[in-house]
Amino acid sequence: MKKLLIVILIALGLNLSAQNYIEHKIKKGETIESIAKKYLVTPFDIFALNPDAKSDFKPNTILIIPNSKIKNEPFNEESKELIGYKTHKVKRKETLYGLSKKYNVSEDEIKKANRFLYSENLKRGDKIRIPKYKTFINKVSLKNTVRKYKVQPKEGKWRIAYKFGITVKELEALNPNMKEVLQPGDELNVPNIEDKDEKVVEDQYNYYEVLPKEGFYRLKVKTGLTQEELEDLNPGLKESGLKEGMVLKIPASAETVSSLKDLERTRLESKIKNFSTKKLALLLPYRLNRIDLDSVEETKSEIKNNRLLSTVLDFHVGVRMALDSAKQLGISTDLKVFDTQYQPSTTNKILSDYDFSDYDAVIGPIEESSFDRVANSLKRDRVPVIAALNKPKEVYTNVFQTIPEDKLLQKAMIEFIKRDSLKSKVIIIADQAHRSTSNMLKKEFPSAVQIYSEINKKTGKDDHFIYPVRLENMFTAGRTIVFLETDSNPMASSVISLLNSNVNEDIEIVLVTLDKNKAFEGKDIDNNNLSNLKFHYPSVHKDFDEYKSNSFVKAYKKEFGVSPSKYVARGFDITLDVLLRLATADNLYKTSDDLIETEYIQNKFRYNKSLFGGYVNEAVYIVKYDNLQIVEAN
Incomplete structure (x- = not known):
C-alpha cells in the first residue's frame, strides 16, 4: 500500500525529498505519538499517508511525514x-x-x-x-503542518487540544510563548488538518487531560464513568487505549467527587527524608495600617472587637506553634509574613516587590480576588498556594483547597446514614427553599416521608413551621432518622422541640442535616434537645477533647490561659501538614494523592486532584451531639 502511494506521488510529479514530505525510519522504542511530536504533526497526519502503520508499526520501517509549506514566525x-x-x-x-x-x-x-x-x-x-x-x-522556525488559529470564547487548552486531536503538552510545544490563561482572539499554532477532521467541541461536555499512570479505574473513581462509557464518548479510545496527556470528552455533569473510602491515618512523621529548610510565605490581612500600635488600649480593643483581626491572629499563632512542632522533628522553616491589608492593590504590590518562584508553598491570602491573583501569578512556577480559610473561586493547578466542597459534605452524610445497619425509618422535613434538597434525599431514600413547611395563605410566603398534627403517628418503636433542611432559626427551633417531645424509651429519633448552618444555633436552640436527638451533621473539623492529654492544647493554655479556638487549631493543622508533606518528598504535589490521609488536632486532609484544576481536600467528619458534647460519630 505504501509503495503504491509513493508511485502515485511520483506520478503526480511530487518529490519526497522536496519540502512537501520527509522520510523517517522508525527506531526501536519510538511510538506514533513520539514521532508525531518530533515533527510537530498529529498521528492522524502520519496514518493518512501511512495506513499500513496502524497494523504494521516496527523498527526500520519507512514512514512518510508531511512537511507543510506554511512557515511561522521564528x-x-x-x-x-x-x-x-x-x-x-x-x-x-x-x-x-x-x-x-x-x-x-x-x-x-x-x-x-x-x-x-x-x-x-x-x-x-x-x-x-x-x-x-x-x-x-x-x-x-516551524516548517511543519501547522497553521494559525484564533482562540474562541470559552476555549481553554483542553478544548483546543481535543479539537485538533493532540495532547496539551503537544499544544504547548507548538506554542512556546502561549499564556497560561487563554483569551478570545489569541493566536495559536495548531495542526493543519482539514476543517472536517476537527473534533466538535460541545458546551454540554467537559474535556479532561489524562494524568500520568492514570487508568480506567482511577477515571471511574473521578468521573463516575465506566471504561465502556468513556470509549463510547471518545471514538478511537478503544483502539489506542489511555495515554498520558490525551484529552477525553466527558459530560459536564460528570461526578467529580471521589469515593469516600475509609483510610488509615498516614503518619508522615515516620517518613521524613527531605530535611532542607522549607520556604513558606504567609499572606494574611493583619491591617496593621489601621492600628495605632503605640496605644496598648486601642490595640486590645481592636483585637477584641474586630472579628477578622481576631481570626487572623489566632491562625497566625497556630502557624507559629506548627513551626515549633516541625522543628522538634528536624524540619526547619524560613517563614516570611506579609500584610495584605485585605486589599487587592496591596497584594499586587507584594507580588511585584517579591519573588516567590523558589518558595515551597504560599498560605493565603483569604480575600477572594487577592487569592485568585496570587494563585494565577504563581501558577507558571508551580508554587503551591494554600486556600486555608476560604474557598477560591477557581482551583488552579497549583491551588490546594483545604475546605471540602459542600457536595462532598452532603455525600458523606448520606453515605453515613446508608451504612446504618438498623432498618430505620426516614423522614425529610424541609422549608420551601429546600424543596430541591428534599427531592434529592427522596431519591437516595425512596421510602422516606417528605414534609414541607406551611405557606401563608394571604402572602403566599413560607411561614417556617409545621403543625404538630403532621407528626402524629409518624414515630413507631425503634429508630427514625429525621433530616431537617432549613436556614430558618424559628423553624429549626420549633421542629427540634416537636421531635424531642416524641422521644421515649421505645422511640429513638436521630436528627440529621446536610447543612449545619446558623439556623441550628442561638438562644432558641436547646442543646439538651440536640443531645437527646443525637444530632448528626457533616463538618470540616471536629472539636478536640480537652479531657484527653494533648500537648498542643496544654502548650496553648499554658501560654494564653484559655483553650485554643478552631482558628488556632486550623493554623496549626494546615501548616504542620504542609511541612510534613514537604519533608517526605521533593514537593507538595508528590505527597498529595487521595491515598494519603493525615489528621491532627481538629482537621484532616486527603487531597484529590480535581478534573480540571488543582487539589481539593476530601476528608470530612461526621459529628454528633453526645451528652452536651460534640464528638466524632462512628
Missing part, C-alpha cells in the same frame, strides 16, 4: 551544552532536591554525573560532581 529556543563539573562536598541534611535548586540543574542531571546515586542515597561527606552548562539561544 521563536527563541533554549539549548545547553555541558562545559564541565563543579565538585561539591555533601553537608548534613542536604538532599538531591536541595542541590538541584541550589545549582539550577535537575536531579537526574546530578545522578547522571554520579552514577552511584541511582542505587545509593546521598550521604554526608560524599564528594559529588555538579554539571555546569553553557546556554545557547537559537531562532527556530
Whole structure:
C-alpha cells in the first residue's frame, strides 16, 4: 500500500525529498505519538499517508511525514551544552532536591554525573560532581503542518487540544510563548488538518487531560464513568487505549467527587527524608495600617472587637506553634509574613516587590480576588498556594483547597446514614427553599416521608413551621432518622422541640442535616434537645477533647490561659501538614494523592486532584451531639 502511494506521488510529479514530505525510519522504542511530536504533526497526519502503520508499526520501517509549506514566525529556543563539573562536598541534611535548586540543574542531571546515586542515597561527606552548562539561544522556525488559529470564547487548552486531536503538552510545544490563561482572539499554532477532521467541541461536555499512570479505574473513581462509557464518548479510545496527556470528552455533569473510602491515618512523621529548610510565605490581612500600635488600649480593643483581626491572629499563632512542632522533628522553616491589608492593590504590590518562584508553598491570602491573583501569578512556577480559610473561586493547578466542597459534605452524610445497619425509618422535613434538597434525599431514600413547611395563605410566603398534627403517628418503636433542611432559626427551633417531645424509651429519633448552618444555633436552640436527638451533621473539623492529654492544647493554655479556638487549631493543622508533606518528598504535589490521609488536632486532609484544576481536600467528619458534647460519630 505504501509503495503504491509513493508511485502515485511520483506520478503526480511530487518529490519526497522536496519540502512537501520527509522520510523517517522508525527506531526501536519510538511510538506514533513520539514521532508525531518530533515533527510537530498529529498521528492522524502520519496514518493518512501511512495506513499500513496502524497494523504494521516496527523498527526500520519507512514512514512518510508531511512537511507543510506554511512557515511561522521564528521563536527563541533554549539549548545547553555541558562545559564541565563543579565538585561539591555533601553537608548534613542536604538532599538531591536541595542541590538541584541550589545549582539550577535537575536531579537526574546530578545522578547522571554520579552514577552511584541511582542505587545509593546521598550521604554526608560524599564528594559529588555538579554539571555546569553553557546556554545557547537559537531562532527556530516551524516548517511543519501547522497553521494559525484564533482562540474562541470559552476555549481553554483542553478544548483546543481535543479539537485538533493532540495532547496539551503537544499544544504547548507548538506554542512556546502561549499564556497560561487563554483569551478570545489569541493566536495559536495548531495542526493543519482539514476543517472536517476537527473534533466538535460541545458546551454540554467537559474535556479532561489524562494524568500520568492514570487508568480506567482511577477515571471511574473521578468521573463516575465506566471504561465502556468513556470509549463510547471518545471514538478511537478503544483502539489506542489511555495515554498520558490525551484529552477525553466527558459530560459536564460528570461526578467529580471521589469515593469516600475509609483510610488509615498516614503518619508522615515516620517518613521524613527531605530535611532542607522549607520556604513558606504567609499572606494574611493583619491591617496593621489601621492600628495605632503605640496605644496598648486601642490595640486590645481592636483585637477584641474586630472579628477578622481576631481570626487572623489566632491562625497566625497556630502557624507559629506548627513551626515549633516541625522543628522538634528536624524540619526547619524560613517563614516570611506579609500584610495584605485585605486589599487587592496591596497584594499586587507584594507580588511585584517579591519573588516567590523558589518558595515551597504560599498560605493565603483569604480575600477572594487577592487569592485568585496570587494563585494565577504563581501558577507558571508551580508554587503551591494554600486556600486555608476560604474557598477560591477557581482551583488552579497549583491551588490546594483545604475546605471540602459542600457536595462532598452532603455525600458523606448520606453515605453515613446508608451504612446504618438498623432498618430505620426516614423522614425529610424541609422549608420551601429546600424543596430541591428534599427531592434529592427522596431519591437516595425512596421510602422516606417528605414534609414541607406551611405557606401563608394571604402572602403566599413560607411561614417556617409545621403543625404538630403532621407528626402524629409518624414515630413507631425503634429508630427514625429525621433530616431537617432549613436556614430558618424559628423553624429549626420549633421542629427540634416537636421531635424531642416524641422521644421515649421505645422511640429513638436521630436528627440529621446536610447543612449545619446558623439556623441550628442561638438562644432558641436547646442543646439538651440536640443531645437527646443525637444530632448528626457533616463538618470540616471536629472539636478536640480537652479531657484527653494533648500537648498542643496544654502548650496553648499554658501560654494564653484559655483553650485554643478552631482558628488556632486550623493554623496549626494546615501548616504542620504542609511541612510534613514537604519533608517526605521533593514537593507538595508528590505527597498529595487521595491515598494519603493525615489528621491532627481538629482537621484532616486527603487531597484529590480535581478534573480540571488543582487539589481539593476530601476528608470530612461526621459529628454528633453526645451528652452536651460534640464528638466524632462512628
